[in-house]
Amino acid sequence: MSVILSIKDLRKSYAGGFEALKGVSLDIEEGEILALLGPNGAGKTTLISTVCGITTPTSGSVTVGGHDILTDFRAARSLIGLVPQDIFLEPFEKVWNTVRFSRGLFGKPRDDSKLEEILKKLSLWEKRLSPTKELSGGMKRRVLIAKALAHDPRVLFLDEPTAGVDVELRKDMWDIVAELKASGVTIILTTHYIEEAEAIADRVGVIRGGELLLVEEKDQLMQRMGRKQLEVQLTDPITEVPASLAHLNLELGQGGGSLIYTYDTRAERTGITALLNEVAQAGLVLADVQTRQSSLEDIFVGLVSEDVV
Amino acid sequence: MNWTGILSIYRYEMTRFFRTLLQSFVSPVLSTSLYFVVFGAAIGSRIEEVDGVDYGAFIVPGLIMLSVMTQSTTNASFGIYFPKFIGTIYELLSAPINFLEIVIGYVGAAATKALFIGLVILGTSSLFVDLHIAHPLAMILFLVLTCLSFALMGFIIGIWAGNFEQLQLVPLLIVTPLVFLGGSFYSISMLPPIWQKITLFNPVVYLISGFRWSFFGQSDVPVAISLAAIFGFTLLCLGVIWWIFRTGWRIRS
Ligand SMILES: Nc1ncnc2c1ncn2[C@@H]1O[C@H](COP(=O)(O)OP(=O)(O)OP(=O)(O)O)[C@@H](O)[C@H]1O
Ligand SMILES: [Mg+2]
Secondary structure (H helix, E strand, O other): OEEEEEEEEEEEEOOOOOOOEEEEEEEEOOOOOOEEEEEOOOOOOHHHHHOOOOOOOEEEEEEEEOOOOOOHHHHHHOOEEEOOOOOOOOOOOEEHHHHHHHHHOOOOOOOOOHHHOOOOOOHHHHHOEEEEEHOOHHHHHHHHHHHOOOOOOOOOEEEOOOOOOOHHHHHHHHHHHHHHHHOEEEEEEEEOOOHHHHHOOOEEEEEEEEEEEEEHHHHHHHHHOEEEEEEEEEOOOOOOHHHHHHHHHOEEOOOOEEEEEEOOOOOOOOOHHHHHHHHHOOOEEEEEOOOOOHHHHOOOOOHHHHOOO | OOHHHHHHHHHHHHHHHHHHHHHHHHHHHHHHHHHHHHHHHHHHHOOOOOOOEEEHHHHHHHHHHHHHHHHHHHHHHHHHHHHHHHHHHHHHHHHHOOOOHHHHHHHHHHHHHHHHHHHHHHHHHHHOOOOOOHHHHHHHHHHHHHHHHHHHHHHHHHOOOOOOOHHHHHHHHHHHHHHHHOOOOOHHHHHHHHHHHHHHHHHHHHHHHHHHHHHHOOOOOOHHHHHHHHHHHHHHHHHHHHHHHHHHOOOOO
16 A cells, blocks of 8 residues: 555644644555544644645645645646535536536546446436536535546545435445445545444544544544443432442442443443343333433543543 | 646636526627617717717727726626635635636636627627728737736736625726726817826726727827737736736635
8 A cells, every 4th residue: 555645744824823733744545534533623624625725834745646735736636636515516507517617627638428427426417407506405515526526536535525414315425435445546534423434434533723633543443432321310319339230330320310331332242231131130210221422522532631642 | 738627617607608698698789779879879969070080980999998898807807706705716726727727717718708799899889880990900909908908807806806895896986987088988189188188097098099090090199009008907917917826815825
């Protein structure tokens, strides 16, 4: 595997003086899928915009396929496709025209069968003659993807491709990403959904306050992050965890009205059945049961306190 | 050079124009006809001739210039402002195309549209008055250069503008008054002496004068000065464009 995108000590200060990227360094292997996670305002979009040429870096360097994005911008940008976070489309333009425009803009010769293939893959073929304003939000996002794919990019940036997208479409999107990966495209995507990173990424990067806190193989990270909690609501509050349940490492919930069980979703056995049995055997009456996944925010807090750099 | 990219922008912009072709065609025909009714019939019946040229024919170059200047300015400014406004400019900025190529695409399309409208007005005018063009090649040269330079200026305005009001500001408050006061419908020699001097500060005077010369072989100011003025203006706009290109002013944050 070779490095297709190399970011070295990239800094970006906006005109107002705000430093949105504080020295980000990152190498991305050809053909991998990297998910960038981070809270609002972390600098994910800024990072993507800077690599793609929408904003100018303050310092540092970026190469794409070995081409510097400033001194050799034509070669670098030819390799990149970008699907922006917000939906930017000319409302009166037909789907077909706008996709064809994108291909031409990148200097590629007209290739109708190529565009047909892309539109069909994205289930947009029937809508090709519709003006974009007549499409649903999910369709518009797919038009943006079609535009980004129109020039055969080797590296594809997807900035929150599934924000506000329904479950089914989200799955479709994941399939599309998997197909692209299979065809050798390197994909960098941002998301606020950890399940999404889990479902499709090879590696996960966490960015916060303009700094890359960590980049790690997804599988390793998930093991550390994939904690889930099960809360058992009791009809009658208790003051302490019964001794017979001590081996389960339970915590007492607020006011003693519940028991909290923490488990690993990736473990072979989650131990939930045993837990519920034992709770009943201990003479406690269950009122309700709910589960909670550790949220992204929890994970950030965890990450920062662990001093991962 | 990314010629395919330039052509894509040009074609994309022209498609927008062709989509409203009827409108693009009808409105100049209509407004030209109105000018002839108002200026030609009402004023023309009192003035009859200016510098030996029938008044109806005399105003034709001014009429064309008026439309061509405002059209190329607004077309180009809107053309680049619109992607900025709705955000689609991200695509231009992330494409392997440089700023000058973007300019060629947008300015070329805006100038083409203005040229088309100019020719429509010329055609419409010839239905109303007897027109003999003394120097057709010079006429075309003046027309094309005017379209180009004002489209360049419009492009700069589009980049500069932060809202729709600012977009309208220059065409409405500067270009139109300067054209009206630039001798579109009268000869400078008809003005009182003091105004003859003041009016020479209006750059549009030189353009209209030169353009009128290409029709009738006579002008308010020497043709060489007119040519120098239009070239100078084009160079000035190109200079500003170059500076924007170097600095990324108002385009890249
Ligand atoms: N054009 C700009 N001018 C000034 N500051 C900006 C600009 N764009 C972004 N910022 C600031 O830079 C920081 C990072 O923004 P960015 O859009 O990169 O965040 P993000 O990680 O993509 O967030 P989100 O998850 O909300 O999309 C924010 O504090 C934002 O206010
Ligand atoms: Mg963002």
